[in-house]
Amino acid sequence: AQKVTQAQTEISVVEKEDVTLDCVYETRDTTYYLFWYKQPPSGELVFLIRRNSFDEQNEISGRYSWNFQKSTSSFNFTITASQVVDSAVYFCALSVGLGNTPLVFGKGTRLSVIA
Amino acid sequence: EAQVTQNPRYLITVTGKKLTVTCSQNMNHEYMSWYRQDPGLGLRQIYYSMNVEVTDKGDVPEGYKVSRKEKRNFPLILESPSPNQTSLYFCASSSDRLNKETQYFGPGTRLLVL
Secondary structure, three states: OOEEEOOOOEEEEEOOOOEEEOOEEEOOOOOEEEEEEEEOOOOOOEEEEEEEOOOOOOEEEOOEEEEEEHHHOEEEEEEOOOOHHHOEEEEEEEEEOOOOOOOEEOOOEEEEEEO | OOOEEEEOOEEEEOOOOOEEEEEEEOOOOOEEEEEEEEOOOEEEEEEEEEEOOEEEEOOOOOOOEEOOOOOOEOOEEEOOOOHHHOEEEEEEEEOOOOOOOOOEEOOOEEEEEO
């Protein structure tokens, strides 16, 4: 069975601090896809990144970066120099295999950035 | 503008009164899905559809129905709502019917069943 664990339920940081959100996944499939979504206070779900299991290259997009490590089954998300607008709930998600399988979400991490 | 729309955005109803939440996407996506979000549980899939007239159950389908008569629409039907269906509902679509591409989510429908 597939599972995504986001052990950090809530994190608070002061503006300009760096923060890392952890995501650990479980699957026996060698082909899988990992996602991060952001849910700001307004409630919508915003896509951030998609990664497949064959691409372990880390990704950087502005202040956001992702560290994918198959050896530890982790896909961690780092925000550098956090800003108040980064305050949101962040979800990590997993889709496995080559056939149609559901997107399995972690329970989310609520990030509060304090000015 | 490419988007997924849901209506209504907010709904208060009473137990047993049938309701439908509509979902429409303008991206010609094959895959569509419904999720519910509850505190401490994250998002859980209710139903999904790989194409017109093809639907299947997700993790929590009890008490819900769906239909996919047209590619762009995927309504969620609660025949006899109960208070435990009070939740935040999201519709999503993806260009890949096997759900390996990014899913794009609607704005959410907040439902309260009294």
